[in-house]
Amino acid sequence: MTALLPPTGVSLAGEATRTWNDVDVDPITLRVIGGALNSMAKEMAQVLYRMAYSSLIRESEDLGAGIFDVNGRELCESDSTPMHCGSIPAYIRGINRRLAGTYQPGDVVLHNHPYHGAAHSPDYGIVIPIFWQGEHIGFAGCTGHVSDIGGNFPGLCMDVVDVWAEGKLMDSMKIYEAGVRNDMLIQHILDNVRTPEQNRGDLEALIACARLGERRFTELLEKYGLDTVMSAAERWMDYSEDMLRRRIREIPDGSYEAPIGYLDDDGKNRGIPLKVAVRVQIDGDDVLVDLTGSNDQVPTAFNVPFEGSVLPTAVSAIRTILLDEFLTEEFVPQNDGCFRPVKAYAPEGSIFNPHFPAACFARFSQINRVFDSINLALAPVLPDQAIAGSSAALCAIAYSGLAPDGESYWVYIEINEGSYGGRHGKDGMDCVDSLMANTRNNPIEELELNHAMRAVRYELREEPPAPGRWRGGIGSVRTWLMEVDTYLGSEADNRSDPPAGALGGHDGTAGAFIRNPGTDREEVLFSKVTQEVCKAGDVLEIRLPSGGGFGDPYARDPQAVLDDVADEYLTADDARRDYGVVLDTDSWTVDEAATRELRAARSAA
Template identity: 45%
Template structure:
């Protein structure tokens, strides 16, 4: 590969852009076809998957735009992990291989995100990989579902581990691996069907990539890819150079296990020190809490922590509203160095469990944004409301049904904009699963799903509003939850109020209610039981007394803010649906003293 690149080190910009568009279309096609071929709603509806083409060195050339960064972003790390495992075994990558991989200590994001990798050969030379990852419903752990296994004591308790397993070897299907999968996972038809859809998507990507190579020549394609990576790197470095050199610090906290008697399992600190030096950024996570050796809220450094850092910096410094489309590739990672001490939550050592790494990883991104707010206050939001991930399950005719639901969070207020309501935040962008899809496939009924009343954080730009969702079991079953944000409210910025923490309530069929912590291992539920989830609301941005009274009135009329809160938080008196201008001016003058 390096020899090929040396033969052609420059390329005209028009050809480079044409090849960029062709590569992106490959990844987009892979993503759409994977979504349409999949069986489970977590892929089909929520789009919790990723597709990409990477070169032989593992550098990402393109990714599917209809996927989540936490799926597509780690794919180069998967490749590095696969190569390391195969090298340790003395094995080689050969034409016709299809490799399955999910080891979080070899580049994967966490065990449920299973990747499939099809090596692409051109004239007997490895030129890259066609890749896909997706979150699978079950991998055979202690309890049903691949989320909410928050009582896992080590990596082995989190389900099946795949370290560079060849499910096809030189074109021959390894039937025993597939049989092992069917024998060890719940909802086997859905899980195996989704995996086969991933492989089909990879085959499509490999074929399309070869078509591009055959049309333009391998040297031209590789030169165009390097040109695009250099362009992405150059644009990011230009923005970093505009920042004042210096060091900026912020801290955040993860709930952990609020019901635990062990202080080492709760109130866990995330520490971020951001150093700007010329066109380089150093993100130092020293000071973050030690790893929790027997609970799965540790975060793989490669596959979760690095993606949280890269994506947050890229999103804030290269806002698409300002810059338009910037090619998403490995060039965006080159200006950034991450320091994560081994043995901490952000760089655990095997076999510390990691399956519930999502919410802590979101807090890494949120805390990094808090540090960056000191440098680019107009390019960040206030603190975000974290997400809840729930696994519902049960037995029907001796067969398991498993449903995984991602309950969205909310953003904080932003410069000249209110926070976004009811959306996935930071390094996640999965879609809302329609109620109609839930109720038509599972013995569940969604009784309530709406924005919270009078809960948004006050600010010149108010915080985003979280949701409340009530799900009732129509048959006996169970659930497990991994969430966060009950103890620590999302931070307000520049005078804005802090957001509202979340909560979780189980209402039994007899009406008795129990308040639950943010992390719940598998809990049996009877027919008629209801699980009620309240999402956190993002922080406010700016002094609430500076908010346009007409916007306060609009929020009151929309039911987002009560009359009392309008007066108490914003100094706006509303009478009979109209702003009392004199009373409002007096209230605000009194508060500003």
């Protein structure tokens, strides 16, 4: 630990502006209103992902939804991607800076400006002001990642000069004003993207989602009244804050640093890794996530919007580690109360707080590394809660080409699955998106049905998982055969420094992109590419990182090692070398005497 004074940090927690009277709420009514808030956010998300056209929203559930007060304080959020939910308060603050005082019933606001609260520009945000008895009392809001926003390249872009080159920016635009739809403005937006039909469907789904939230919250007000509902919401926010602060106080005060991490490159300057430095400062019941020492901003889109992406990551990491639902008996809702104890700081001009107008389209691999590093920093003092290094990237790949009509593009964005590191009492989860992403896999049938690509392979990687008392998870490997010439864009990170083991566990395994593997045309691609062309007949293999192990492998239950060998995760030689477990594979039993002898010899050495 290093004793450092923390710099001034920034929090996403909002300020209260009361236009209602605080009243006592009995416990039963409090529970009922809390349940209603929780349910309406989930229902909003269901509407969005069921109605959306783009694969990322519809299949991967890359979305967020919730109800917020007039200053953007979060009253409730959906069970979906933490990044999308956690960024909506910043969207609202960005919109309020321009529109506060102008809202009318029937307004619908579209926003995606990454320097005014948006998580990044492809995440369209829809916000609808909620009125009660003629007074503006809150917002219903949602976000989702659309297929294309009209930038330099289809779907995903890396090597672009600035934020305008990423695509069309919508800064607090009323696409409905007092109930009147601005058809010309909406048409202008759709005329400037490559996937107008998909974006039109996504936009309507986002509007329907927010309108449902507006309606459900109004129904709650009709039943209980503004004073009771808002007083109950205040109690829930205070309760969530109190529960998180209790857990923070259990951590000894101090400064905890993660090992320095490195991202592969910036998508243009090859062979130059980018530094990720994370320090967690605990001071009583307050937390500061300090990114001082991280890389300077880069001349590509591989920068991170601070308010819309860095702050939600800090909050989500601390809340997830300390209030894990599996380990917490009490229900603790996610709301503004969880934002209050957590602040984040990143120097201006760094990749985590770039100067305008630097591009910041591709930011997820960086923030997942921040989440991962927060885990690793706290692992020594929270061995029962923290996890070993995870894949901690987001392997988003955009496949695209000119549509048969010659007037638009087909664009398909898939999420490939990495894995979690091991944790106390549990092996790492295999083949699953990790940390801030929480997105689902894209089924191969979806792409094969609609586009000229065919899946050759989709399974767990064949390499053994990272050894540990609780082993690391295994990443996925997916192989595509291109049936037509296809553009490829990627913002992934192969983890050139593999996921770290924790408390004696071994490191995980890096990922890789390989074109035409096992042939005389084999070519290793960079993890971040902009408009790479895969010719018809080319094969693309995508290997995702496998997570690190947790704890001393020689402390692993020998029966668990035997099970892993039986499941073909390991060989008998792996078991002997990495775990000190001697197996009889004829009888499928553990040679307990030989195992004790081998482990004792290792301990003596």
